[in-house]
Amino acid sequence: MLERINDLLAQVTVPADWAVATVVSVTGSVPREPGSTMFVHRDGTTIGSLSGGCVEAAVVDAALTALTTDRAELVGFGDADGTGFDVALTCGGELTVLVQPLNQLAGVLPGLRAIAERSPDGALDGALDDAISLVRALPGSTVPLPGPFLVRDGDALPTVRVPGLPERATGDLAAALRSGVTTTVPVFGPPEAGCPELGRLLVESRRSAARLLIYGANDHAAALARLARPLGWQVTVCDTRPVFATARRHPDAHDIVVQSPVDHLEAEAAAGRVDGRTAVVVLGHDPRFDLAVLDRALRLGLAYVGAMGSRTTDGRRRQDLLAGGLPAHLLASLHSPIGLDLGARTPPEVAVSVLAEIIAVTRRPDRRPAAHQLRDTTGPVHATPAFVSAAGREDRFSWT
Structure with missing residues (x-):
């Protein structure tokens, strides 16, 4: 949702009325990359898009359901050749989308607004002074994460806020934060329990402006x-x-x-x-x-x-x-x-x-x-332009 931090500042005034849909992962040819975001209001109004129009209607339905149940959900969309997904992508790829009531992110919204307000032009031109990452557990996880949290540029990994996170996951999370991209981090349980996968963390990052x-x-x-x-x-x-x-x-x-x-x-x-x-x-x-x-x-x-x-x-x-x-x-x-x-x-x-x-x-x-x-290439940098005369003849002329 960091992609649309400007819209969060300008349009999302009552979080309880909105759900946020974020692309978690992609495979093959897809129009948008992980981290792409769409906000959906309970009246059906949308901000942003996740594809060229292939899946938006289904995402809106999932978002309205999430607002009704107050539950986050992972929704998959695939190609049209029998992948088992209900909604197809005509481009042939697959994507997974996290649909979540915005109220579940209430703890990080003030921080996001503050960062948007500090960025040039109130983030209206898309540039940010601060690099920032948003970390949240995906649905179905039993990862010991108290709730979503923000990591700002230069911050140390906030292990104090995830006291039960295994050492390996802490290292993987740190690497994901340093990468500055949007990715998922698997979290595994202790070796004595057979290293079961407890779930995954979605690490959504936005770097400061180039x-x-x-x-x-x-x-x-x-x-x-x-x-x-x-x-x-x-x-x-x-x-x-x-x-x-x-x-x-x-x-x-x-x-x-x-x-x-x-x-x-x-x-x-x-x-x-x-x-x-x-x-x-x-x-x-x-x-x-x-x-x-x-x-x-x-x-x-x-x-x-x-x-x-x-x-x-x-x-x-x-x-x-x-x-x-x-x-x-x-x-x-x-x-x-x-x-x-x-x-x-x-x-x-x-x-x-x-x-x-x-x-x-x-x-x-x-x-x-x-x-x-x-x-x-070769030849003049500014080639002599051509025009078609009234008689239908292509003529050449010089600017000087």
Whole structure:
């Protein structure tokens, strides 16, 4: 339910009137991942979805039943080839959903609301200041868990709150919390009893917002910040020029910094505020600053490092980085010319191209997007556009 923490803050005012449905596990091809959440009101109103529409009606029925009985339930949905599930997923996968009256989570609701209120814009853009996990026992468990509890970023594993949890389960729970993903943790009884499975814990996690560091405060930076913020990125715009690095020019950035880009990146790295999810985009067009920050960024193991520029600029930049001592295997991870080959020209279009590349690179396990990246193509970055004349003839024209 952490996925919809913004809706919890804004719409769920009377918990007794709501049930929450959370995807616990998935197999095969399914539209949503574990942790996906849907709230269901006793009048049938819903917030969110768990699939492309295949199972929502059945989930609503299960939620209304849970509100009537005040009991949580695990509900399975499978494919249409005889898996034994009542409701089929047309995509062929299977998923298990925990349906639970929201009142059973009353003890953690104040903490969730407090975290949502502390996050940027009241969590309305999806970004969180704090990483957080919600731990609860699945129905049918005899796990000695007093009730659901929250674990915030930096907290020690609260073993004092689960005094009867076996040592092995404590270690598994700690590992699940560190992973930052949504998963289940099996809990087994003592060896002398044959290690029976007592049940499972659902560990639902939401990490703090990934960072997008934009170096170069121009119109492209403003457009990129405008599109990236609603996607949940924590956006910083940095430039050495105070006349350009202003809140008026970049109203969608969370942070605006007037500083040398490499000095800023060094300070953020030293403070532990960048990690393997961080994306760096260099838009400055000034080798005095670009080369230093690119060299440093490419050595940090970040999720994405991209730089704007023509093929001529890119070729010269790559030569200079190699001459400066950057290893060739690190240079190979530079996304330049930046973006996907969408034919983008205006700053908003370029922002779509850049964000599409970041999503494609970071979401795919092999780190290679399915669409063409500009760095893997040849010819002009901005191809001459075509139009069809009134006579039906395709003509070519230049923007200049």
